[in-house]
Amino acid sequence: MSNALSFYIILIVAINILGCVALLYFTRKKKQSGEQGKTTGHVYDGIEEYDNPMPRWWLWMFYITIVFAIVYLILYPGLGKFKGVLGWSQISQYEEEVAEADAKYMPLFEKYAAMSVKDLQNEPEALQMGQSIFANTCFGCHGADGRGGIGFPNLTDDDWLYGGTPDDIMYSIMEGRKGAMPAWGSALGEEGVSQVVHYILSQNEVERTFKPNLVDEGKVKYEAMCAACHGKDLSGNTAMGAPNLKDTTWLHGGSISMIKDVIENGIQANMPAHDKILGKEKAHLVTAYVYSLSHSDDKQSQE
Structure with a gap:
């Protein structure tokens, strides 16, 4: 200021x-005698x-x-740059409350941090703690139930952009992810974009409506411009965060118009790193909770 x-x-x-x-x-105005009722x-x-x-x-x-x-x-603060004689600030109060909470709960965090993510699947208290941290930190993008939305991955299925192992999930939380798909509209042209879209739809695991006359040219253009990231078989590449284009999961929408828009204009996606926000111990609990969302069937079968 x-x-x-x-x-x-x-x-x-x-x-x-x-x-x-x-x-x-x-x-x-003072009350005057004799003026009552005026x-x-x-x-x-x-x-x-x-x-x-x-x-x-x-x-x-x-x-x-x-x-x-x-x-x-x-x-207290309120007069411009004057901080008040108590020196209070919302940042200092936040840091004090975090330090107090860490002193209270850190021993428990450290206990669970020493356990593997798979072992934590049998620790209801740990998963509840991970869920609580997730609800306070991650729900804004992925939703309170982890199902995400347009542009934000669903964490409850088995479709992972960067891999769904405990180490992959932990890395995504701690270090963040930056995804980028270049815009191909100018290189392909409107007709070329349509050809690629209909080729992709023709290869989908679920029967989709497509134009057969555009498929052959679309395949040629796909293999020349898209296969390097998404794979020749359209199965994607977790090392690059390139999604699988054959399944039913469409991160940015699966309608023809939405797929065209992504190809024409590209995508810039960013998940911020949470290493400084959560720390390793809390991130480990969130990893265990996120992992549990897509492995609940495994746990039930074991039981």
Whole structure:
């Protein structure tokens, strides 16, 4: 914050407080004997407005709020760059609360961190803790139930962009992922994009409607421009985060118009790293929870 902006904020606050004091002072009116029942002369539908002074208790409550505001602005931030005599900030309070929580729960985190993700599948308390951390940290993109949405992966199925092993999931959480697909609209042209789309649809595991007359040319263009990432067989490449184009999972939408849009304009995707936000121990619990979402059937079969 610049000095000029800080001074402007202080000035506005001071004017408002002084204005409230002046308003109360100059409009105050003491009750005079013999004036009981005097009206202002305003009459509406037979109702008259009395010219009585404000109740003293109300007036003093107003003065108290002004005093409270002054004391608050001395103790806490509120006057531009002045941080208050207590030196409080929301960041310092957050850090104190995190440190307090870590001191309380870190021994438990460390206990579970020493266990493998697969072993944690048999620890309900650990999975509940992982779910709680997930709900507070990851739900904004992946949803509270982990099912994601358009542009955000579903974590409950067995379709993984970067691999679904515990190590792969842990790496994604700690280091983040940056996915990029170049725009092919200018290179392929509108007709070329349509050809590639209909070739992809013709190879899908689920029967899709496509134009057979576009498939052969689409295959040629796909193998020249798309196979390097998505594979000649369209099965994708987890090392690059290139999705499988043969299954029923469409991260950015599976309609013809949506697939065309992705090919024409490309995709820039980013999952931020959470190593500094969660730390290794908490990330390990989230990994165990995420892993459990797509392996619940395995656990049930073992039971």
